[in-house]
Amino acid sequence: xxxxxxxxxxxxxxxxxxxxxxxxxxxxxxxxxxxxxxxxxxxxxxxxxxxxxxxxxxxxxxxxxxxxxxxxxxxxxxxxxxxxxxxxxxxxxxxxxxxxxxxxxxxxxxxxxxxxxxxxxxxxxxxxxxxxxxxxxxxxxxxxxxxxxxxxxxxxxxxxxxxxxxxxxxxxxxxxxxxxxxxxxxxxxxxxxxxxxxxxxxxxxxxxxxxxxxxxxxxxxxxxxxxxxxxxxxxxxxxxxxxxxxxxxxxxxxxxxxxxxxxxxxxxxxxxxxxxxxxxxxxxxxxxxxxxxxxxxxxxxxxxxxxxxxxxxxxxxxxxxxxxxxxxxxxxxxxxx
Amino acid sequence: xxxxxxxxxxxxxxxxxxxxxxxxxxxxxxxxxxxxxxxxxxxxxxxxxxxxxxxxxxxxxxxxxxxxxxxxxxxxxxxxxxxxxxxxxxxxxxxxxxxxxxxxxxxxxxxxxxxxxxxxxxxxxxxxxxxxxxxxxxxxxxxxxxxxxxxxxxxxxxxxxxxxxxxxxxxxxxxxxxxxxxxxxxxxxxxxxxxxxxxxxxxxxxxxxxxxxxxxxxxxxxxxxxxxxxxxxxxxxxxxxxxxxxxxxxxxxxxxxxxxxxxxxxxxxxxxxxxxxxxxxxxxxxxxxxxxxxxxxxxxxxxxxxxxxxxxxxxxxxxxxxxxxxxxxxxxxxxxx
Numbered sequence: 001x002x003x004x005x006x007x008x009x010x011x012x013x014x015x016x017x018x019x020x021x022x023x024x025x026x027x028x029x030x031x032x033x034x035x036x037x038x039x040x041x042x043x044x045x046x047x048x049x050x051x052x053x054x055x056x057x058x059x060x061x062x063x064x065x066x067x068x069x070x071x072x073x074x075x076x077x078x079x080x081x082x083x084x085x086x087x088x089x090x091x092x093x094x095x096x097x098x099x100x101x102x103x104x105x106x107x108x109x110x111x112x113x114x115x116x117x118x119x120x121x122x123x124x125x126x127x128x129x130x131x132x133x134x135x136x137x138x139x140x141x142x143x144x145x146x147x148x149x150x151x152x153x154x155x156x157x158x159x160x161x162x163x164x165x166x167x168x169x170x171x172x173x174x175x176x177x178x179x180x181x182x183x184x185x186x187x188x189x190x191x192x193x194x195x196x197x198x199x200x201x202x203x204x205x206x207x208x209x210x211x212x213x214x215x216x217x218x219x220x221x222x223x224x225x226x227x228x229x230x231x232x233x234x235x236x237x238x239x240x241x242x243x244x245x246x247x248x249x250x251x252x253x254x255x256x257x258x259x260x261x262x263x264x265x266x267x268x269x270x271x272x273x274x275x276x277x278x279x280x281x282x283x284x285x286x287x288x289x290x291x292x293x294x295x296x297x298x299x300x301x302x303x304x305x306x307x308x309x310x311x312x313x314x315x316x317x318x319x320x321x322x323x324x325x326x327x328x329x330x331x332x333x334x335x336x337x
Numbered sequence: 338x339x340x341x342x343x344x345x346x347x348x349x350x351x352x353x354x355x356x357x358x359x360x361x362x363x364x365x366x367x368x369x370x371x372x373x374x375x376x377x378x379x380x381x382x383x384x385x386x387x388x389x390x391x392x393x394x395x396x397x398x399x400x401x402x403x404x405x406x407x408x409x410x411x412x413x414x415x416x417x418x419x420x421x422x423x424x425x426x427x428x429x430x431x432x433x434x435x436x437x438x439x440x441x442x443x444x445x446x447x448x449x450x451x452x453x454x455x456x457x458x459x460x461x462x463x464x465x466x467x468x469x470x471x472x473x474x475x476x477x478x479x480x481x482x483x484x485x486x487x488x489x490x491x492x493x494x495x496x497x498x499x500x501x502x503x504x505x506x507x508x509x510x511x512x513x514x515x516x517x518x519x520x521x522x523x524x525x526x527x528x529x530x531x532x533x534x535x536x537x538x539x540x541x542x543x544x545x546x547x548x549x550x551x552x553x554x555x556x557x558x559x560x561x562x563x564x565x566x567x568x569x570x571x572x573x574x575x576x577x578x579x580x581x582x583x584x585x586x587x588x589x590x591x592x593x594x595x596x597x598x599x600x601x602x603x604x605x606x607x608x609x610x611x612x613x614x615x616x617x618x619x620x621x622x623x624x625x626x627x628x629x630x631x632x633x634x635x636x637x638x639x640x641x642x643x644x645x646x647x648x649x650x651x652x653x654x655x656x657x658x659x660x661x662x663x664x665x666x667x668x669x670x671x672x673x674x
Binding site: 163165167169180182183184185186187188189190191208210212213214215216217218219220221223225252257258259260282284285286287289292294296298 | 500502519522523524525527528545547550551554556557558560589594595621622623624626631633
């Protein structure tokens, strides 16, 4: 079977990781990536042998910076079966029209509205719903994290309602422009979009979210309170999470007391860019009281959606079933669940 | 009427603030404070004319440091009607025995267990319960913050249950030893003590709490979800909080987007040590959906319990009724509610 020809539009935080992940799949070919400015990331991409496509009007700028360009963004669109669009939010409409005109498929990210594609994607919750579609959308990092655990809890125990407080990091680790530096900033517009976005995939779910931005760059933490349709034990939930795809149990008893140690663990695992693709749930921070379950999970903002993008490509290209794709992606990325 | 003779045992974060607040009340006399080590705070206390009492075995150490001592801790115990005990947690038992032997009253802080005194104190929730008692306990900063709003909500609407996620600061502003510096640390032992401690004053309340420690030194933020016994509007809750004692409404529309601006506001108000005694609730972050209320409030860890300590003295000494004491304390401390 021919390899799926994949392009990545936008080589920022998500785009560069999707590009690396695509290049690690034996059933995909990374045709090229796009970049608008001749930044250090454009240089490292070219140095790594990745074909770089740029806006027609910027070719000269890249030439002057001594960065070798393979062609324009339109050239790349003409060469691929599917484009993973990791451009900044709100460019979606414009690029969707271009992909449509070229007759290629397109995957958008959580920065775009669900309405752009009409279907959103999460490997655990709804792999099949993107089967064969021309356009889909991989939901944001926080939403992906919530779906990995909530979809299983709902399937197994039926969720009556869920309250989530998201303690958000202030900035990407490579960002030195954003704050707060030493403060907490509540998202006053309630309920926040995170719970609503979970409903783009589980519309029946009664879920509300609040969010507070914090002075940290590593990961988000979600404090989750779930009222279940039946009484279960803490041990049963622990067993469910043990079997959950892309959920990693961590324990403060192992010395993983904070997001700092979770990120240190990712480094020890030898992951590309030291990423933690799994949602990390504290096993000693799971507690059921009556019919209510409490737990904490950490979300690596830059990377948890990367395996979902790979699976989404396969679902849209009808190349294999969900469990098979998840296992294949995991193996390629070193997720040894 | 004779002034109430007050001593403060321990001159740390809480003790030094209680001492200042006592000295600002016209019905109280600050007899002296205690300090175990000749730190910069011992020096500034003496420079401010406060009589300093130290452990008998440390008198020489203070002499050598050139700090004038008024006597030993036992001397101070012999001179006061009531001691506000702000020693580090777990010294309570030992000092309680000394106060008992001397026949004086004693107020402990939230670091001690409720069981030490059998009665805990909050001005809004249960001023009368400490009336005339020999020993009471002012609950911790987070518990004080929760009681200020929850006790009113329960009185007005009957709370069915409450979930609180506490986003905790990592350290006091004057502390350079503690972390995390750039991470989030969940309190995995669930439910956390905060909700349980609210029950030391409102034992009938169905409340659970989770907590996450963050890289900030300014304030805590509490994300509160309350299911009410009746349907109310967001405006009704806003009106209730407007009338609440020691609750200050702040708004992101006024530029108060985070705890950094709350603390800047306290500086503008000219408060002692730039403290924010009130619990600050974001007025544009209050939202009722059906019978469930969501809101954020910021807690100034060093100072919200200070006015409660003053009121607790008056309740224990039977000097005046609750509303009268709250108004008097507020006026003295510049809380212009």
